[in-house]
Amino acid sequence: MIITLTPPQNITSIDVGTSTPKLGGVIDVSGFTNLQEIRCNGHDLTEVKGYADLPNIKKIVIADNLLTALPSLTGNTNLTSVDCSRNNISQVFPDLSSNTNLRVFLCFRNQLSGNVFDISSNLNMNHFGVGNNNLTGTIPSLSANTNLKTYNVQQQTPGLTGGFPSIDNLLDIDIVNCTGNALSGSLPNLSNNTKLRIFQFASNSFTGNIPDLSNNTQLQLFECYNNNLSGYAGGTITSNLSTFRGQDNILTQSAVNSILAAFVAAGHSNGILNLGGSGNATPTNGNSNSDKLVLEARGWTVIVTP
């Protein structure tokens, strides 16, 4: 079926909504010269084309289709938001350097390849998510992206390498997730990231200390399991932090004891503290560790190396 809208230049927004059965085939929006938004997520579309050079387009939502490619976005200089997640897009990352107004770029669960790209030109970027792709290489500096709130590069195959860049300048960062890569070096300093809520750095090859979390008063979830972390920098832990997964590292007994003590001092009830797995030391007095017993009496789930 072919649906034609005329006159196309009067249309500023297209939302195909939902339908049963889902829409298949191709949507061509060329000629919609004043189009600002296209929303056609959740169908079986194989191509959405014609928007590559539309100067006014701001929002492109084409997630959950059967798309295999993403047209060049270099002409869409007013673009603020793109969501192309959960398609079959297998290409090298598009160049976003001209999309300086871009605030949201989501391309989860595709087959994007090449280096995870530099977003240092995208100074307005708030939400960047490219988890579960085939990206390679090192993560470029994020120091210019001071407006970032979420950054997700998790589960790349075979995995990003090198260190994780400093996030000292990301004062608004809320969620950062690089789980399931081949990253190494130290975990980043988090002392400036006072709005950080979710920190997921599991299943990499990070070494050194779990950082001081004293300033991360909004933190709710901290995951650093399955790395090579050996110590804990100390400091206080917020009572908001209810899930801490640090299993399968090489934490010393001193580090394990200190983490247990920090959670006791936080005074929170009913959380999860996983310090078990292979490699981590047993806390002093094992299952009879006094801090462990205090947490358990408060309703915590506690896992340690016996």
Place this chain on the structure above:
Amino acid sequence: MTIQKITNVINIESTQDQWWMLYNESTKIVFEGPIQCSGSTTSPHIMVIADTEEELLAYIEENDLVILPEDVE
């Protein structure tokens, strides 16, 4: 094929080869696992230990348990 449902979870030891999970009996929410992680676990919730992940996934389905995704997309 062995599945253990443990309601009194006090210092329950699991090995690196076993799969386990914890869920809240009231909400039916699985809040830890299914994972492979050796250790000694104490929890006010229900622990289920199995030989394979598939056994736990089947248990989740049979008992109408829910896994909440923690990865934000």
